[in-house]
Amino acid sequence: MTQEQSGDTFISHLVELRSRLMRAVLSVLVVFFVLFMYPGPSVIYDVLAQPMLASLPQGTRMIATGVITPFMVPVKVTLLASFMVALPIVLYQGWAFVAPGLYKHEKRLALPLIFSSTVLFIAGMAFCYFVVFKTVFHFIATFAPDSITPAPDIEAYLNFVMTMFLAFGITFEVPIAVILLVKTGMTSVAKLREIRGYVIVGAFIIAAVVTPPDVVSQFLLAAPLCLLYELGIIFASFMKKREAESDSDSRELES
Template sequence: MSDPDKSTDELAGSEQPFVQHLMELRDRLLYGIAGLGVCMALLAIWPGPSGLIDLIAVPIRAHMPPDAKLIAVGVFSPFFVPLKVLAMGALLLSLPWWMYQIWAFVAPGLYSHEKRFAVPLIILGSLLAYVGIAFVQFFVLDKMFGFIQQFTPQSVAATPDIASYVEAILSLYLAFGLAFQVPIVVVLLVKMNMVSVKQLKEFRGYFIVVAFVIAAVVTPPDVISQLALAVPMCLLYELGIWGSQWFVRNTKAPEESVKDSAAS
């Protein structure tokens, strides 16, 4: 007769063979790719590759003469650049779908209290990625190009190549989208008992240095974009410390909550 005070493992007997895990991973990847294809088709219909390029070109066009245009130097740039922009737009649009596929793959191996902890992080991670990219599009690029154009001599016509421009801003989108995941990383590190909240607070000064070093490496060599990345990273680090305290307190396993109540 089992002890009624001892809780049973809700994941007992749910283990699957390794091959079955690989098949599940394959299916989730195929679902994700299918969703990406649907998003590419939708964006190809509206606003279309030209509309997407016009959208991302707004920040730099604001600092160019009214009749100036971006140029295509490469022979195949008029074809590959719109395709690259279309794929990137589709990836951003399908990001929640990809996050759901990741969640569906790992959910069977999580306890109930861990699922309550994972879902908000997945949603928050997607939102933070969108916020980071929007921050680049509507603030960083405008300030960065305004700063750079101040150093352009009057005798020089600034007509950037569309391929290099798209490559530069896509790298910024990626850098800021990942950098804005700092709170998620901090919460996961605390939740997995790799670091403590106290250690994170003690590391605060070092993280400021790390943030500025990362900003100097991944952004163009101008002060505006470097500050625009480093400062939000520091603020998001503080948000991660606060969030880790909240998540750890509200996502404890039932037996841990009982132990804490008994200890208090």
């Protein structure tokens, strides 16, 4: 390949990348417009705030200390919801960009991994919303003195929620990371089982850094991380067993 041909190929890749990015962004904006019109940013934020509101004293509301915060925070929440709804389209655009450069067996592995990683990330967020928030906010509320009326700021609440969503979403991706490490040959199932103790300690250290300084939220992050690590080992072991059986059958057919 000449230098001129190489340059044309590079430019064509950049054009393709720009096209895929524009389609991904457009899909998010379309969903954002639909959600903005119905049910609206205020309703979406109220749903997100429900776990906190349920733990506050009867009649207590959250507050907004900024001038434009009552407008910007619901809009940010709507944008986050739009991204999650449009995530399959966004991931498909990424897949369509890299697919031509993959081998056939890599394509067979990539699609299930993309689908499962999306499902696991959303599952992590759902676990955080329905289980962690309810438990943690109730636990914190029990320690509030009677002389204090909690009134959380909506912007601080949004930052907290996004951090927790990201932490639990990434945590639920652990099985995918374990499978990829074994599949690419970077480590083995036996080695992963050997370092199980270090993983457990690391899980609680990560939970202590990411989550609020209370035992409940730290345990609710560390425990799923350890369980999902074990689940990843089980799936990786199953896949390696299937590969060994497939290779054995191929040798028997050749002989």
